[in-house]
Amino acid sequence: MSTPAREMGRKDASFEREPARRVFASELRECRYQFKDGEDEKSPTFVLLPTGERCNRIFIVGTLTEKQRQGEQNIFYRGRVVDPTGTFFIMAGSYQPEAMQQLAKIETPAFVAVIGKPTLYRKDEASTPMVSVRVESINIVDKDTRDLWVLDTAERTLDRIEAFATGTGPDVLKAKEQYPTIDPVTFRKIAYEALAQIKI
Amino acid sequence: MDFSEAADRISRKFQKSGQTIDPKKIEGKLRRLIEEFSVQPSEAERSVINELAKEFNIPSMGTGGGSGSGGTGSSGTENKKIADAAPGEWVTIEGKIVALAAPASPAIAQGGIIADESGAIRFVAWAKANAPAMALGAWYRIESAVVDEFKGIASLKIHSGSTIKEIEEDRTLMPTTVPISELHPGIGSIRAKVVQEWDASHERMLQSGLLGDETGTIKFVIWKEPGKESLTPGSVYNIFYSQVDEYNGRLSLNLNTAMIMQEEGDIVVSGGEATVSGAIVHVAPGSGIIKRCPVEGCNRALSRQNYCPVHEIQPKFTYDLRIKGWLDDGEKTHSILLQRDVVESLTGISLDAAKEIAENNPLGMDEVFLQMRDKVLGRYITCHGREIENRVLVNKCERVAFESGKHTALLNRAGGAS
Numbered sequence: 016m017s018t019p020a021r022e023m024g025r026k027d028a029s030f031e032r033e034p035a036r037r038v039f040a041s042e043l044r045e046c047r048y049q050f051k052d053g054e055d056e057k058s059p060t061f062v063l064l065p066t067g068e069r070c071n072r073i074f075i076v077g078t079l080t081e082k083q084r085q086g087e088q089n090i091f092y093r094g095r096v097v098d099p100t101g102t103f104f105i106m107a108g109s110y111q112p113e114a115m116q117q118l119a120k121i122e123t124p125a126f127v128a129v130i131g132k133p134t135l136y137r138k139d140e141a142s143t144p145m146v147s148v149r150v151e152s153i154n155i156v157d158k159d160t161r162d163l164w165v166l167d168t169a170e171r172t173l174d175r176i177e178a179f180a181t182g183t184g185p186d187v188l189k190a191k192e193q194y195p196t197i198d199p200v201t202f203r204k205i206a207y208e209a210l211a212q213i214k215i
Numbered sequence: 216m217d218f219s220e221a222a223d224r225i226s227r228k229f230q231k232s233g234q235t236i237d238p239k240k241i242e243g244k245l246r247r248l249i250e251e252f253s254v255q256p257s258e259a260e261r262s263v264i265n266e267l268a269k270e271f272n273i274p275s276m277g278t279g280g281g282s283g284s285g286g287t288g289s290s291g292t293e294n295k296k297i298a299d300a301a302p303g304e305w306v307t308i309e310g311k312i313v314a315l316a317a318p319a320s321p322a323i324a325q326g327g328i329i330a331d332e333s334g335a336i337r338f339v340a341w342a343k344a345n346a347p348a349m350a351l352g353a354w355y356r357i358e359s360a361v362v363d364e365f366k367g368i369a370s371l372k373i374h375s376g377s378t379i380k381e382i383e384e385d386r387t388l389m390p391t392t393v394p395i396s397e398l399h400p401g402i403g404s405i406r407a408k409v410v411q412e413w414d415a416s417h418e419r420m421l422q423s424g425l426l427g428d429e430t431g432t433i434k435f436v437i438w439k440e441p442g443k444e445s446l447t448p449g450s451v452y453n454i455f456y457s458q459v460d461e462y463n464g465r466l467s468l469n470l471n472t473a474m475i476m477q478e479e480g481d482i483v484v485s486g487g488e489a490t491v492s493g494a495i496v497h498v499a500p501g502s503g504i505i506k507r508c509p510v511e512g513c514n515r516a517l518s519r520q521n522y523c524p525v526h527e528i529q530p531k532f533t534y535d536l537r538i539k540g541w542l543d544d545g546e547k548t549h550s551i552l553l554q555r556d557v558v559e560s561l562t563g564i565s566l567d568a569a570k571e572i573a574e575n576n577p578l579g580m581d582e583v584f585l586q587m588r589d590k591v592l593g594r595y596i597t598c599h600g601r602e603i604e605n606r607v608l609v610n611k612c613e614r615v616a617f618e619s620g621k622h623t624a625l626l627n628r629a630g631g632a633s
């Protein structure tokens with residue numbers, strides 16, 4: 016009893032990790048709304064998808080087509096990962112040295128799996144926000160993994176579209192408010208086209 | 216000290232006789248008697264009731280002049296079974312001191328656990344109470360202590376109004392265990408099996424892991440203290456008077472106060488067979504090839520310096536393979552632990568091959584980690600094993616294969632009426 020219970024709890028309570036959402040590039044590109052859940056400095060930040068789901072983390076698989084080393088003092092890497100629907104912009108900096116080393120090693124083009132955090136940023140005040148993905152880890156994978164990801168992502172996207180149509184949850188309502196001009200049904204066509212590109 | 220509970224009780228009593236008395240007024244009277252005049256709480260309650268009964272002319276409410284022997288039968292404090300002691304009550308209990316702990320602050324003279332055949336409760340004797348020190352293993356009658364509650368855990372507060380008498384007669388106490396599913400914050404006794412042992416997450420931690428019985432599992436921890444020994448995975452123990460803590464709605468056991476006895480026999484631990492599918496989104500440090508303690512029955516993972524948390528430096532370690540990571544299906548993230556044969560089949564790297572790399576590659580064990588990570592990170596797999604507390608102990612796994620049937624079904628679903 017010499018150790019207070021609270022300390023023990025905090026040290027190794029298995030906290031819920033934010034799941035890595037599956038989203039196609041053409042949907043992620045449309046995100047304009049980002050929010051924090053909670054007042055705490057450490058509260059997670061979420062990007063709201065137009066299909067009405069928050070994501071703090073995403074899992075993407077596509078083709079790394081370009082990568083660039085940038086910065087003088089603070090080196091970081093930028094890259095483009097292409098899926099059947101569009102392009103993800105990824106970056107890895109010194110805040111994630113392991114991810115940066117992995118990205119630095121990969122020769123383009125290559126199929127890659129990326130786990131990362133989507134973030135909105137603006138080039139300047141006047142420009143529209145862009146979404147980039149801060150890489151937590153990146154790894155070379157095979158074409159089978161890419162095809163599995165397209166199935167997985169199409170399925171999750173269709174699930175979200177259906178939930179959106181009938182949903183009354185706070186994130187769905189927020190998406191309707193934040194993206195009044197986007198009809199999520201367009202993402203169904205995109206999912207169809209992505210699936211149709213898989214040749215078997 | 217909080218007098219509102221007793222004040223409310225007295226107020227309700229008079230309410231029944233049709234007399235409304237402001238509990239604040241009662242509280243004031245109690246406070247004055249106990250704090251200024253050091254009257255025992257039970258006595259204070261009795262005398263306040265008598266005074267008010269006289270004031271409002273309700274003779275039946277009074278308890279008469281005689282101060283009953285030994286405090287029993289007085290209205291404020293009753294002889295209670297420990298299991299029935301509810302927060303806010305003044306109680307008199309008889310129990311055995313089953314654990315003593317170093318006081319956490321100078322305001323506390325003594326702390327520990329007192330038990331009777333119905334259960335056990337933590338106690339704290341305030342320094343100001345000037346109570347006699349109680350001895351481990353001895354029986355005491357504690358009169359007029361207050362049951363307090365902090366974050367859902369009850370404890371017995373021994374203050375200046377309490378009296379402590381040692382019970383001389385020889386009594387035996389056989390602790391009774393409860394199923395894990397019926398534990399609640401406070402003190403608990405169980406019969407359980409050590410089903411998992413986790414790597415220590417804190418240098419002061421001797422051991423942590425999971426205990427299980429037929430009804431469920433619970434996390435446990437033992438902190439390093441002289442005389443503390445760790446439990447053997449797979450063995451069954453009787454654990455008496457463990458501290459049951461609650462954090463974020465989850466219970467865990469702190470075994471440092473507990474009496475632990477190894478038992479014969481086995482327990483079939485509840486824990487569902489699970490199959491989880493998804494992508495590996497994280498391969499944790501500590502994956503790859505590891506060194507284990509060679510001491511019989513230990514098998515703990517050693518640090519880089521071949522250090523076992525229990526058996527110290529062990530240069531004659533044995534090698535093992537494991538992968539710890541996260542499997543994510545887009546909705547939920549599962550913690551997975553792949554054992555050696557699963558790692559071998561998933562990565563295609565055998566223990567011998569890994570040993571070869573660890574001993575000859577300039578990066579050593581790190582090289583094994585990197586090669587294994589590159590083979591599994593971002594891949595879709597299906598894992599079979601036992602899921603306990605959101606952690607899947609994987610005994611079989613395979614890569615997810617592309618199903619053209621699923622592909623066709625999704626094309627139909629996406630292309631359907633739009």
Ligand SMILES: [Zn+2]
Pocket residue numbers: 508509510513514515523524525526527
């Ligand atoms: Zn050892």
